[in-house]
Amino acid sequence: MTTATKKATTSAMIASFADEGQKTTKAPFGHALAELGRQRQDVVGLSADLAKYTDMHVFRDAFPDRFxxxxMAExxxxxxxxxxxxxxxTPFASTYSVFATRRAYDFLCLDIAEPGLNVNVIGGLPGLTTGYGPSHxxxxxxxxxxxxxxxxxxDPCDSVDIEQAVPQLAEAPGPTYLRLLRGAVPTVLDEYDYRFQLGRAxxxxxxxxVLMISSGLMTMRALTAAAELAEDGxxxxxxxAxxxxPLDTQAVLSAVGKGRLVVTLENHTVVGGLAESVASCLxxxxxxxxxxxxxLPDEFLAAGALPTLHDRYGLSVPRIKKRVLAELG
Structure with missing residues (x-):
């Protein structure tokens, strides 16, 4: 493990969202896949000219004959x-999320999902994890x-989620899609009595x-906001989640209905993601x-530095706290 020593990068394609001094783990997906490859000869890796930028290069270097x-052909x-x-x-295929979903949707739908094949699609730069604008x-x-x-x-929160998810994705009988956090990924969930379980919250x-229901990197933001809100009583x-x-509907139903403000947090547009999944469940x-x-709002987002964009679009801890306190009146 390594420790982040600088604030978030401001202009690179792959910018870090780790806070200053936050514990991180380098390339957790790549190392988890390489470890799985050592255990299972059927595991193979593919990439669309983005192995280095989806941490697939770790598996590539360990198993060049299986990569x-x-x-650039998604x-x-x-x-x-x-x-x-x-x-x-058992293939793991990595590219950027925008290319896997926008450019190759029909192939994912009809070649992979319709026959129920165990293909694991790894999508880098999910949500607002790059400042390069709507194209990425x-x-x-x-x-x-x-x-x-x-x-x-x-939608994993951190390195712990990613490392534990990889073997479970390989065991899942049908297709999977993982929203990849890559590079120096924050390590947060090791401080909790937590184990990733596919399909479980x-x-x-x-x-x-207040009840915060969160996914992805917004879970670490939810935990930080919760700790700071405790100082305000x-x-x-x-x-x-x-x-x-499939959403863990039983966990959601068991958690709501206790007189608490219910807030969903996601690194995704509010249209069609976690918020609407929870709403339809209820x-x-x-x-x-x-x-x-x-x-994120239902609009094409601006390009720029990630810390600035996260604050502008409401994903930063200060903006989360402000919204919660305003809702509580």
């Missing part, structure tokens, strides 16, 4: 992965993919006033609970 560079990437799965291999910001990837039957969608913190519970589809089960969604 396939497909070039449709071919997923088609090849489908073919490998058909003959009994996958703010709507979950909304695009939630409608695909049988596809499991995972976990209560990380109890509280009587606000008791906040945090329910981490790393699996967006509505379909006859639970009339108001939800306050904290997420």
């Amino acid at each position: 396939f560079q497909m070039g 449709q071919a990437l997923l088609a090849a992965a489908a073919g490998m799965a058909e003959v009994g291999l 910001q996958a703010t709507e990837d979950i909304a695009i993919l939630r409608g695909i039957p049988g596809l499991t969608i995972v 976990a209560e990380l913190r109890t509280g009587r006033d 606000v008791d906040v519970a945090v329910l981490h 790393p699996t967006i589809k 509505a379909f089960n006859g639970v009339g609970e108001r939800i306050v969604p904290i997420g």
Whole structure:
């Protein structure tokens, strides 16, 4: 493990969102996949000219004969992965989320999901994790993919989630999509009595006033905001939902309805993501609970420095606290 020593990078394509001094782990996906590769000969890796930028290079260097560079051809990437799965291999195919979802949707849907193949799509730069504007910001990837039957969608919080998710994705019988956090990834959940379980949510913190239901990097923001809100006398519970589809409906239903303000937090547009998943869960089960969604707006986002953009669009801890306190009146 390493420790971040500088504030978030401001202008690079791959910018860090780790706070100054925050504990991080380098390339957790790449190392977890390489470890899985040592245990299972059927595991193969593919990338669309982005191995270095999706941490797939760790697996590539460990198993060069089991890695396939497909070039800048995302449709071919997923088609090849489908073919490998058909003959009994377990492929992990990495590219940027925008390319996997926007450019190669039909191949993911019909070549992979329709036959129920065990292909694991790894999407880098999910949500607002790059400052390069709409061409690379996958703010709507979950909304695009939630409608695909049988596809499991995972939005990990940190390195712990990623490391523990990789072998479980390989074991899952159908296709999966992981929203990748890469590079020096914060390590947060090791401080909690937590284990990643595919399809399950976990209560990380109890509280009587507010219930935060969060996914992805917003869980670490929720935990920080909860700790700071406690100094203002606000008791906040945090329910981490790393699996967006299928959502752990039982955990959600058990958590709401206790007189607490319910807030969802996601690094995704408020359209079609965690907030709407939670809302439909409650509505379909006859639970009339108001939800306050904290997420990205339904618009194309600006380019710029990540810290500035996170604050501008409401994902920063100060903005989260401000919103919660305003809702509590």
